[in-house]
Amino acid sequence: MAKKQLRIALRNCGVIDPERIEEYIERDGYLALGKVLTELSPEAAIEIIKKSGLRGRGGGGFSTGLKWDITRRVKADQKYVVCNADEGDPGAFMDRSVLEGDPHSVIEAMAINGYCTGASKGLVYIRAEYPLAIERLKIAMKQASEWGFLGTNILGTGFNFEIEIRYGAGAFVCGEETALIHSMEGLRGEPTVKPPFPSESGYLEKPTNVNNVETYANVPVIINKGWEWFAGIGTEKSKGTKVFALAGKINKVGLIEVPMGTTLREVIFEIGGGLQDGATFKAVQTGGPSGGCLMEKHLDIPIDYDNLIAAGSMMGSGGMIVMDDANCMVSIAKFYLEFTVEESCGKCSPCRIGNKRLFELLEKITGGNGTPEDLDKLRNLSHVIKDTSLCGLGQTSPNPVLSTLENFYEEYREHVFDKKCRSSVCKSLMMYIIDAEKCIGCTLCARNCPVNAITGERKLAHYIDPEKCIKCGACMEKCKFGAIFIN
Amino acid sequence: MAKIKLSEKKLQELKDICTSFNHEKGELINVLHKAQGLFGYLPAEVQEIIAKELNVSVAHVYGVVTFYSFFTMTPKGEHPISVCLGTACYVRGADKVLEEFKRILNIQVGETSADGKFSLSCLRCVGACGLAPVVMVGEKVYGRVSPDGVKDIVAEYRN
Numbered sequence: 001m002a003k004k005q006l007r008i009a010l011r012n013c014g015v016i017d018p019e020r021i022e023e024y025i026e027r028d029g030y031l032a033l034g035k036v037l038t039e040l041s042p043e044a045a046i047e048i049i050k051k052s053g054l055r056g057r058g059g060g061g062f063s064t065g066l067k068w069d070i071t072r073r074v075k076a077d078q079k080y081v082v083c084n085a086d087e088g089d090p091g092a093f094m095d096r097s098v099l100e101g102d103p104h105s106v107i108e109a110m111a112i113n114g115y116c117t118g119a120s121k122g123l124v125y126i127r128a129e130y131p132l133a134i135e136r137l138k139i140a141m142k143q144a145s146e147w148g149f150l151g152t153n154i155l156g157t158g159f160n161f162e163i164e165i166r167y168g169a170g171a172f173v174c175g176e177e178t179a180l181i182h183s184m185e186g187l188r189g190e191p192t193v194k195p196p197f198p199s200e201s202g203y204l205e206k207p208t209n210v211n212n213v214e215t216y217a218n219v220p221v222i223i224n225k226g227w228e229w230f231a232g233i234g235t236e237k238s239k240g241t242k243v244f245a246l247a248g249k250i251n252k253v254g255l256i257e258v259p260m261g262t263t264l265r266e267v268i269f270e271i272g273g274g275l276q277d278g279a280t281f282k283a284v285q286t287g288g289p290s291g292g293c294l295m296e297k298h299l300d301i302p303i304d305y306d307n308l309i310a311a312g313s314m315m316g317s318g319g320m321i322v323m324d325d326a327n328c329m330v331s332i333a334k335f336y337l338e339f340t341v342e343e344s345c346g347k348c349s350p351c352r353i354g355n356k357r358l359f360e361l362l363e364k365i366t367g368g369n370g371t372p373e374d375l376d377k378l379r380n381l382s383h384v385i386k387d388t389s390l391c392g393l394g395q396t397s398p399n400p401v402l403s404t405l406e407n408f409y410e411e412y413r414e415h416v417f418d419k420k421c422r423s424s425v426c427k428s429l430m431m432y433i434i435d436a437e438k439c440i441g442c443t444l445c446a447r448n449c450p451v452n453a454i455t456g457e458r459k460l461a462h463y464i465d466p467e468k469c470i471k472c473g474a475c476m477e478k479c480k481f482g483a484i485f486i487n
Numbered sequence: 488m489a490k491i492k493l494s495e496k497k498l499q500e501l502k503d504i505c506t507s508f509n510h511e512k513g514e515l516i517n518v519l520h521k522a523q524g525l526f527g528y529l530p531a532e533v534q535e536i537i538a539k540e541l542n543v544s545v546a547h548v549y550g551v552v553t554f555y556s557f558f559t560m561t562p563k564g565e566h567p568i569s570v571c572l573g574t575a576c577y578v579r580g581a582d583k584v585l586e587e588f589k590r591i592l593n594i595q596v597g598e599t600s601a602d603g604k605f606s607l608s609c610l611r612c613v614g615a616c617g618l619a620p621v622v623m624v625g626e627k628v629y630g631r632v633s634p635d636g637v638k639d640i641v642a643e644y645r646n
Contacts, residue, residue, distance in 0.1 A: 189554060253616060254617050285574065
């Protein structure tokens with residue numbers, strides 16, 4: 001999977017032994033911290049990050065340098081820098097990989113971040129479901145302290161910085177900054193209205209700078225190689241590389257890192273080796289539950305923050321799930337909504353009630369009871385939720401619905417008007433039928449039907465009563481003559 | 488809330504956990520993690536004690552426990568089975584695997600089998616998407632599970 005890839009955030013993953021700080025140092029580890037502490041003022045270091053064009057890799061895409069600068073400008077006796085390692089997007093695991101494979105890069109970047117913003121305390125908010133990452137991080141923190149990269153008077157410069165770990169407990173909404181901060185305070189992870197932004201009033205009401213793991217992993221390299229180098233990679237408004245987690249019906253699953261501006265086609269067909277078993281590409285879902293499903297016609301757009309948003313999806317944290325003809329797009333939208341309904345914290349009503357209603361509409365449609373009005377309702381309600389929700393979760397949760405409505409409207413139409421699911425996923429829309437030409441009347445199907453829905457004389461063609469049929473598929477499995485098919 | 492008698496020893500261990508976090512209410516989530524590690528779940532009585540130790544209301548503790556999916560108020564089976572329903576697993580048929588577990592164990596998601604051996608839950612992504620669909624039994628991860636393979640997994644733990 002090497003071709004077309006460029007590894008910046010993942011530069012050390014799989015290369016060094018993450019439990020040995022010596023190996024990290026051999027590869028220029030903690031050089032950037034030394035440089036920043038001894039040669040640069042906080043302002044000058046922030047300027048480098050700003051000019052590099054690094055944007056938040058957690059999904060939002062906000063300028064990292066600008067975020068640091070805002071936190072630096074606020075005056076306070078205590079400030080905090082936080083590493084968001086609460087990787088909640090199902091299908092994305094780059095943060096886990098960085099923490100397991102190169103924990104020192106995150107520690108180094110957090111210390112740099114602390115120096116730049118004037119914070120002496122760092123907190124890593126990590127999922128409790130990642131025991132190996134937690135262990136590696138703890139080992140790395142201990143080593144960094146022993147070597148004098150964490151603690152008091154770091155490298156003799158008088159700069160103090162220490163890191164603590166806080167555990168998440170399984171709440172997707174905690175990826176949102178304000179919710180994450182509340183969770184670290186031991187509260188329910190509910191978001192609050194911004195402003196005030198965490199840069200002004202965050203953890204314990206002190207200025208707090210929150211960045212994602214992958215964002216941090218980029219920082220030391222930018223300091224070492226210079227902003228010009230970093231800004232030379234990528235597209236006009238999205239610089240550097242992005243890590244994607246390829247999954248789904250693709251040949252080569254796993255993490256890849258490519259320069260911004262690489263096309264989806266290159267990622268899926270060249271790096272990912274195309275679809276499994278020669279299946280036909282149908283859709284690619286980017287951005288997790290907040291993103292959208294893109295289709296064939298989008299494959300040649302260069303991947304960057306703005307292009308993906310323009311196409312109706314988003315970068316998100318970098319999950320990329322490839323789907324083929326066996327995936328029903330209406331069911332996929334329903335799957336994401338089910339996730340959102342479960343993960344909505346319930347604080348604001350558009351998200352709590354709206355998503356539930358969206359989910360019910362999708363259930364109605366996949367259940368074969370959809371009406372043409374439901375399609376309009378889906379679209380309108382989606383826009384209301386997007387416009388009126390409190391935090392990023394609700395503001396993006398209808399994206400899977402809107403993008404599938406836009407790109408796969410035909411499938412919605414078939415579900416509603418023809419009562420058909422072309423991928424044979426929606427059970428209620430399936431009908432098992434016996435081909436009278438092929439059926440020899442062996443009665444095997446009738447004997448295996450758990451609800452006695454199949455009738456017919458021996459040696460004569462059999463018939464399935466659609467009213468009784470529970471669509472379990474047992475008959476089709478048993479038939480030796482291939483006489484039973486799904487319509 | 489229903490009373491479950493905690494042994495003196497367990498009670499002391501729970502209080503020790505709270506003490507190790509200086510009875511700080513900001514450490515509630517960390518305390519709950521440790522407490523769940525100790526008891527396997529967080530029954531009402533445990534929550535009451537934690538509330539008292541950290542000097543917060545029981546409602547506050549209950550609110551936090553019920554907010555996060557990691558915390559549970561029902562005891563898990565001896566071998567807790569978790570089926571990953573993350574997107575990567577879903578598009579590769581994790582829903583069918585889950586159905587098979589329900590059928591074989593004759594329990595629903597969130598329930599524990601009558602003999603206390605198995606409990607069934609869903610989780611969202613263990614970050615092993617390359618192995619989709621993924622099932623976890625206790626700490627052990629099973630990758631590329633097919634509905635046909637479910638009975639073998641269950642059989643491993645039956646005796």
